[in-house]
Amino acid sequence: MLGIIKDQAGEANAGKWDVARVPGPGAVRGGSFLAVPAQSKHPKEAAELAAFLTSPEGQTAAFKAKNNFPSSPQAIDDPAVSGAVNPYFNNAPVGKIFGASAKSLKPVYLGPDNQLVGDTIGDALTAVEQGKLEPEAAWNKALSDAKRAVQK
Secondary structure, rough: OOHHHHHHHHHOOOOOOOOOOOOOOOOOOOOOOOOOOOOOOHHHHHHHHHHHHHHHHHHHHHHHHOOOOOOOHHHHHHHOHHHOOEEEHHEEEEHHHHHHHHHHHHOOOOOHHHHHHHHHHHHHHHHHHHOOHHHHHHHHHHHHHHHHHHHO
């Protein structure tokens, strides 16, 4: 999100932002998956690329090139990552901040109805954002919609 904030806030706001670790234990929503389709014309090379992109070296290279924070503990400990600072955000030590957060994460179990429930909550938040529902009404609607979706 740092790149998005920088792009949206613009150079005029450089140095007016900072970075801090989220309070509490933190969480991850998202991720990536790589696969080599059976119909690939170059399966060996594709598998080698996937292996590189998921390796500590590949993740460190991606961080250096595009600031994609690595998931590999070895890459997080690489000085290029752990020592990284972000000038736009008051030279925040993003490598240390994000690294400490990433290393403290615990796996979260997502049940079989996670997506259904998440969609109802997302719809409720959108309704509040668009002024269609007040927060309490949106929450109540999200709960009833989630219960109905799960019971199908």
